[in-house]
Amino acid sequence: MIRPHDSVIVHTLARVFTPIIQLFALYVLFHGHYSPGGGFQAGTLFAASVILPIIVFGIQGSLIVLERRAIILGGIGILLYAGIGLVPLILGEEFLNYGELPIPGMEASARRHWGILGIEIGVAIAVAATAVSIYYSLRERGEGEGK
Amino acid sequence: MADILLYRPHFVAFIILFLLGIYIMVVNLNLVKKLIGMYLMQTSIILFFITLAVKRDGTIPILVSSATALPPEAYANPLPHVLMLTAIVVGVSTLGVSLAMVIALYRQYNTLEEDEILGKMK
Amino acid sequence: MTSSLPGFLFAIPFFAAVVIPVVGFTNQKFCRPIALGALVFLSIVSVIGLSEVVSHGPLSHEFGGWAPPIGIEWVVDGLSGLLMVAISVVSLIALVHAGPLVEKELSDRVIPFYSLSLLLIAALGGMVLTGDLFNLFVFLEIGSLASYVLVGVAGGRSLHSAFRYLILGTIGASLYLLGVGYFYAETGTLNMADLAQRLPEVIDSRAVLTGLLFIVLGLAIKMGLFPLHGWLPDAYTYAPNSFTPLLTSVVTKVPLYAFVRIAFWIFGMTTVSTQIPILVVLGWIGAVAAIVGAYLAIWQENFKRMLAYSSVSSMGLFMLGFSLGTATGFAGGLFYVLADTLMKAALFGVAGAAIYQCGAITVTDLVRLQRNMPWVSAALLISALSMVGIPPTAGFFGKWHLVVGALEAEKYFAVAAILVSSMLTALYFFRMFQRVWAEPLPLVEPHVLETPFPIRMSLGVLTFGIMALGLGSDLVMGLIFESALPNGF
Amino acid sequence: MTLFDDYLLLLLAVVMALGAVFVRDLFSGVLTLAAYSFFLALLWAGLGAVDVAFTEAVVGAGLSTVFFLVALFLTSHEEKVRKQLQVKIMALGSLGCLGFLLLFGSVDLPVVGDPESLPSKHVSSHYLRKSLEETDTPNVVTAVLADYRGFDTLGEATVIFTAGLACWMLLRRRDDSAP
Numbered sequence: 001m002i003r004p005h006d007s008v009i010v011h012t013l014a015r016v017f018t019p020i021i022q023l024f025a026l027y028v029l030f031h032g033h034y035s036p037g038g039g040f041q042a043g044t045l046f047a048a049s050v051i052l053p054i055i056v057f058g059i060q061g062s063l064i065v066l067e068r069r070a071i072i073l074g075g076i077g078i079l080l081y082a083g084i085g086l087v088p089l090i091l092g093e094e095f096l097n098y099g100e101l102p103i104p105g106m107e108a109s110a111r112r113h114w115g116i117l118g119i120e121i122g123v124a125i126a127v128a129a130t131a132v133s134i135y136y137s138l139r140e141r142g143e144g145e146g147k
Numbered sequence: 148m149a150d151i152l153l154y155r156p157h158f159v160a161f162i163i164l165f166l167l168g169i170y171i172m173v174v175n176l177n178l179v180k181k182l183i184g185m186y187l188m189q190t191s192i193i194l195f196f197i198t199l200a201v202k203r204d205g206t207i208p209i210l211v212s213s214a215t216a217l218p219p220e221a222y223a224n225p226l227p228h229v230l231m232l233t234a235i236v237v238g239v240s241t242l243g244v245s246l247a248m249v250i251a252l253y254r255q256y257n258t259l260e261e262d263e264i265l266g267k268m269k
Numbered sequence: 270m271t272s273s274l275p276g277f278l279f280a281i282p283f284f285a286a287v288v289i290p291v292v293g294f295t296n297q298k299f300c301r302p303i304a305l306g307a308l309v310f311l312s313i314v315s316v317i318g319l320s321e322v323v324s325h326g327p328l329s330h331e332f333g334g335w336a337p338p339i340g341i342e343w344v345v346d347g348l349s350g351l352l353m354v355a356i357s358v359v360s361l362i363a364l365v366h367a368g369p370l371v372e373k374e375l376s377d378r379v380i381p382f383y384s385l386s387l388l389l390i391a392a393l394g395g396m397v398l399t400g401d402l403f404n405l406f407v408f409l410e411i412g413s414l415a416s417y418v419l420v421g422v423a424g425g426r427s428l429h430s431a432f433r434y435l436i437l438g439t440i441g442a443s444l445y446l447l448g449v450g451y452f453y454a455e456t457g458t459l460n461m462a463d464l465a466q467r468l469p470e471v472i473d474s475r476a477v478l479t480g481l482l483f484i485v486l487g488l489a490i491k492m493g494l495f496p497l498h499g500w501l502p503d504a505y506t507y508a509p510n511s512f513t514p515l516l517t518s519v520v521t522k523v524p525l526y527a528f529v530r531i532a533f534w535i536f537g538m539t540t541v542s543t544q545i546p547i548l549v550v551l552g553w554i555g556a557v558a559a560i561v562g563a564y565l566a567i568w569q570e571n572f573k574r575m576l577a578y579s580s581v582s583s584m585g586l587f588m589l590g591f592s593l594g595t596a597t598g599f600a601g602g603l604f605y606v607l608a609d610t611l612m613k614a615a616l617f618g619v620a621g622a623a624i625y626q627c628g629a630i631t632v633t634d635l636v637r638l639q640r641n642m643p644w645v646s647a648a649l650l651i652s653a654l655s656m657v658g659i660p661p662t663a664g665f666f667g668k669w670h671l672v673v674g675a676l677e678a679e680k681y682f683a684v685a686a687i688l689v690s691s692m693l694t695a696l697y698f699f700r701m702f703q704r705v706w707a708e709p710l711p712l713v714e715p716h717v718l719e720t721p722f723p724i725r726m727s728l729g730v731l732t733f734g735i736m737a738l739g740l741g742s743d744l745v746m747g748l749i750f751e752s753a754l755p756n757g758f
Numbered sequence: 759m760t761l762f763d764d765y766l767l768l769l770l771a772v773v774m775a776l777g778a779v780f781v782r783d784l785f786s787g788v789l790t791l792a793a794y795s796f797f798l799a800l801l802w803a804g805l806g807a808v809d810v811a812f813t814e815a816v817v818g819a820g821l822s823t824v825f826f827l828v829a830l831f832l833t834s835h836e837e838k839v840r841k842q843l844q845v846k847i848m849a850l851g852s853l854g855c856l857g858f859l860l861l862f863g864s865v866d867l868p869v870v871g872d873p874e875s876l877p878s879k880h881v882s883s884h885y886l887r888k889s890l891e892e893t894d895t896p897n898v899v900t901a902v903l904a905d906y907r908g909f910d911t912l913g914e915a916t917v918i919f920t921a922g923l924a925c926w927m928l929l930r931r932r933d934d935s936a937p
Contacts, residue, residue: 015921021853024824033895035209037807040236040902051824075291078919080910081435082287087336095276095335096908113894116904119911126915127236130922131821134243137925138250138828149866157870160768162860165447166773171779172436174849177837177860179784179830181436181716183791186822187775188443190798193814195447195861197807198778199454202878203871207808210890219886220873223806225898226882227453230403230905231810233914234446237826238819239409241439244414246829247419247925248432253833260838268426283916290923332909338881341909381927388920395913409912411920418924428928454867457880469879479863 014056031122033113039120043127050077050132070133076131077126157198164191176261178249182242189238193231200227275330275343275398276316278353281311282394286387295381301368304383308390309363315357319350323752338463340602343398344358347752348603350524353395356519357609360390363514366618366727370511370625375422382419383692386515389415394525400461402449405527406442409491413438416520421511430503437500441490444483444585451480465535466642483611484531485547494588495558498581505577510621513573517580518614522606523582529591533592533599543734552592556686558585563693567700570631573620575612579656582690583609589683590671596758600675607668607745608655608738612664615652615731619645622720622728635705642719646705648728653702655735657695662737670746767801784835788826795819809899 025045032038085120093100098115099108106114164187171184175209200255208225249259256264293300321328327346329367331337345353357520364386375382392412399405408508417438421431453459455476456467486497493501501521508516532541533546542548562582569575586611590602622645627637638646655662658669668687675683719725738745774794778787795818803811868875889901903911 001773014765033897033901036207036812036899038809038897038900040232041809041816044813044821048816048824052592055824070856071919071926072291072294072924073918075287075778078287078912078915079284079291081915082280082284085908086284089273089276089280092273092333094331096332096912098905098908099334108893109548109880109894112892112905116893116900116908118897119904119908120900123911123915124425127918130918133827133922134247134925135824137922137929138243138246138825139832140929155864156765157767158864158867162771162857163772165860167775167779168858169440169856170849174442174846175893176840176842177784178432179826179833180787180837182786182826183778185436185439186791186818187794188440190795190814190818192443192447192450193810193919194798194801194912194922195819196450197791197802197810198870199450199804199868199877200807201805201871202873205806205871207871208886209808209898210886210898214798218866222886222898224878224882225902226459227877227884228807228810229785229902229910230811230835231807232903233403233407235751235813235817236914237407237917240414240917241410241435241788241820242822243825243921244418244924245432245435246825247928248417248435250426250829251421251424251928252428252432252834255428258935259833262840264429266431287919333905333907335906338882340906377930381923383919384923387929388923404910406911407910407917411913411917414917414924419925422927440846451863451867454875454877457876457878457882459881474866476863476866479859482859594810696795703792 010056014052018053020054025049025124030117030118032120034114035058039123040127042120043124046124047131047135048127050128051135052109054135061086070129070136073129074126074133077122077124077129079122081122084115084118104142139145157194161191161195161198163195164188178259178261179250182245182249185239186242189234189241193234194228194246196231196234200224270325270328272321272330272345273327274321274328274543275345276312276317276332277314278345278394279313279343279391280316281307282387282391285382285393288527289384289387290380293384297379300379304364304387307387308357308364309395311390311464312354312357312361315350315353318345319354321345321348322350323748324331329411331663334641337400338458338460340452341404342400342460343395344400344462345398347748348530348752349397349609350527351603351748351753351755352507352522353394356390356393356397356523359610359614360386360393362727362730363518363614365723366514366614366621368622368723369509370509370724373494374509374511378422382422382511385415385419386505388412389419389515389520391670393519394719395589396523397526398704402452402459402461402464402531404459406446406449409442409445409527409692410461412523413491414518415444419512420504420508420514420516423507425507426503427507427509430500430507434500434504437490437497441487444487444490446487448482448484448487449481451483452475452639455480461530461535469540471543472540472735479689481531481545481547483549485528488524488528492503492521492528492584493581494584495554495561497561498558498584501579502574502580505580506571506574506618510617510624513617513621514614516719517576517617518610521580521584522610525587525606531758532578532591533755533757536538538594538755541603550681551588552683554682555585555588555590555592556682557581559589559686559690560585560693563690563697567693567697569697570633572623572630572632572635572701573617575604575632576616576620576700579694579697580613583613584695586671586687586690589686590674593671593674593680593683595678596754597670599754599758601670602744603749603753604670604742604746605664608663608735611734612655615648615735616656617727618650618728618731619649620722620725625724626720632701633704635701638641638705644725644728645720648732651704651732652735653698655739657698658691661736661739663742665743666739670742763804764801767797767804771797771801782837782839784830784837785827788823788830791826792819792823795822809897838883 029042053110088096088097088100169186275317393406395408566578778790799815895901
């Protein structure tokens with residue numbers, strides 16, 4: 001049984017760190033074109049920012065509404081990724097060919113730039129939601145059953 | 148043979164980690180220990196690929212200003228990095244699933260030792 | 270020829286798999302129609318793909334619009350098109366069959382069952398169609414994760430066998446990835462066609478030899494080839510009945526396909542038979558596997574376990590056929606793979622139906638089928654005759670072509686192995702016939718009814734398929750000879 | 759990065775790996791594994807693979823450790839010791855063959871750090887030359903990951919989605935109904 005921690009220091013640190021981690025995750029996501037990082041790392045960091053409060057404050061204090069729906073959000077992230085890929089396929093080009101995305105007024109390379117950003121957001125959503133979902137699944141027994 | 152051991156430390160470390168990982172996965176009867184072995188095996192393969200990407204005096208594969216500023220020889224090879232990012236994700240996914248199996252097995256048999264589980268099945 | 274058709278072959282099952290959990294949460298009833306609809310659609314598209322290949326030559330699709338060595342391409346040629354048709358059609362039938370069983374066994378897990386099954390099918394399709402070694406690894410892992418879980422979801426023994434499958438499967442996948450790394454280190458490319466061009470220059474390198482050995486070893490674990498089949502009997506026996514037809518018919522065939530693709534298309538016939546003579550070794554392993562698997566099957570009381578060892582034996586026969594080194598042997602091996610896909614789906618479908626309807630687990634229990642379940646009994650009879658190799662079933666023609674190929678290659682040990690394994694197979698299936706049809710009914714007969722319509726229909730279609738493949742064997746062999754043989758024959 | 763640093767980090771990583779394997783208490787083992795992961799991340803940053811290092815630090819030392827720890831909290835953390843000499847000898851024998859094969863194949867591998875080796879030339883030089891022009895992305899790893907080999911990345915996202923579904927399927931309790 002995982003019990004919530006009751007130290008004030010831990011609580012305060014968790015409160016302070018959660019938004020910082022989220023901010024860093026957003027930076028990693030949107031700056032992935034220029035520096036190390038990208039959708040996957042951002043998603044994992046975001047998942048960490050959701051998991052940290054659950055570890056510290058206990059599962060009751062968490063976004064319990066997420067619990068079973070997290071995996072749906074993961075599916076939506078993947079649908080975003082694959083949907084961006086599907087648009088060119090339906091237009092008669094190749095799957096995932098962002099150069100052929102119907103964005104007006106852009107060079108092919110710029111379209112690819114924005115296409116990459118779009119799929120990175122999809123990956124970030126999918127990874128964050130799925131990691132949280134795995135975490136919830138793994139500790140599901142922690143609720144009523146005890147040990 | 149001897150010069151490999153001296154001049155390819157990465158390769159030697161890779162062999163040690165890889166064989167250690169498989170050995171633990173096959174021999175150890177504790178389910179979590181098996182997964183620790185699996186983690187070692189997967190990371191050792193990442194080590195193998197990353198050393199393929201190294202170039203002497205090469206910098207990280209983020210281009211400076213314009214593509215023509217530096218020749219390709221000046222950057223580390225990005226392809227193995229990409230492959231290994233995927234491999235890391237595959238590794239953590241496999242780990243998640245296998246830990247779920249371990250927890251489910253523990254719920255049913257109340258032990259993490261494979262021989263005890265086999266004993267309780269009979 | 271570039272075409273968008275392979276892209277749709279990926280997109281159809283993939284989108285369906287991801288949409289199912291999203292939609293399924295509002296109403297669980299949507300899952301099954303979405304899954305079956307997607308598979309019908311997939312089957313149609315893959316048949317169209319195969320006919321395009323036969324009339325116009327291979328189709329390729331460059332993902333992201335990048336030409337092959339830079340990007341990833343998918344290729345539908347004769348071999349991959351044929352296997353794609355087999356996978357999509359058989360998995361459609363297997364999921365139709367699974368319907369009533371899922372309601373009974375996994376009623377609270379319908380959503381993930383259909384979603385993971387479709388992910389598995391999408392991954393198998395990806396492994397068959399991809400022209401890139403690393404892309405193959407990614408799909409290998411998706412498919413493996415899905416099948417580990419679907420094996421283990423019944424709990425208890427199935428969970429333990431799934432854990433062992435996971436451990437061994439991960440070792441196999443890692444060995445495969447390592448082999449790809451060795452190839453990459455020697456050639457600098459991951460694309461199969463590009464690799465085939467660049468490998469001859471470095472074929473004497475020890476690293477290439479090591480890489481090939483690792484890949485063969487890894488795939489051999491995944492396909493359950495004889496000395497490395499440790500995970501297979503338990504997984505086949507204890508997996509939930511709703512999943513076994515899919516697991517046993519296609520999941521192990523696809524790593525075999527990957528081996529064939531790498532050995533015959535990347536390395537080429539002459540290389541693997543003379544310069545790096547792995548075919549000789551694999552031929553002997555196949556012969557031993559065919560005999561030992563059939564011998565072990567004789568001693569099994571559990572029906573599913575008996576079939577599992579029979580699968581080990583079949584895998585040996587495929588390997589034997591591919592290693593003969595003649596066109597007839599190769600085509601015969603491929604034909605037998607197609608036939609076995611149908612036979613295993615039918616036999617495990619019967620096993621699942623028997624457990625569902627009257628709890629018949631052992632071979633002796635099957636006696637309960639004889640009077641009240643004519644459809645299931647007929648499917649059992651015909652698919653078992655096909656396993657033994659009685660004309661005019663598909664199994665007979667498969668073995669016939671294998672024997673002809675072995676005689677052409679003058680490999681008499683192969684002929685002997687095929688005949689001995691067939692005789693042992695006949696032994697355990699005839700013993701089963703004797704128990705099921707020759708013995709009187711037990712006095713207290715439990716009230717047993719015929720199975721629900723989806724099970725009956727899918728078993729009927731599979732039985733019909735076995736007969737049709739047997740009667741149309743000339744047509745299929747002609748197709749294989751025309752468009753699915755590698756260069757060098 | 760000098761060779762000396764590599765030696766040091768590799769040595770530390772191997773020692774940590776041995777520790778993680780041979781320590782009896784599983785909690786200590788998992789935490790040692792996190793340290794192992796951390797040293798590997800440092801090593802990869804040193805070898806120029808910054809993206810991999812970042813991911814290893816986040817996933818290997820972070821997420822994997824969290825998963826391990828949760829699993830250990832919910833199960834037990836004692837490892838029982840027992841003798842199984844026969845299995846060990848057989849395993850050591852076959853692993854010896856594998857190790858010999860690895861050493862045998864390594865002789866012809868390209869030298870570490872050789873810019874003229876084949877893997878550094880053929881496909882990868884295209885990425886390094888063209889990615890800024892073709893995809894407008896200076897980080898070549900991102901460009902290759904999300905565009906040139908974007909299909910692999912879709913597969914990667916699917917792998918983790920599969921794992922999420924898988925855990926959900928395995929661990930939900932029987933009495934749950936779909937929400």
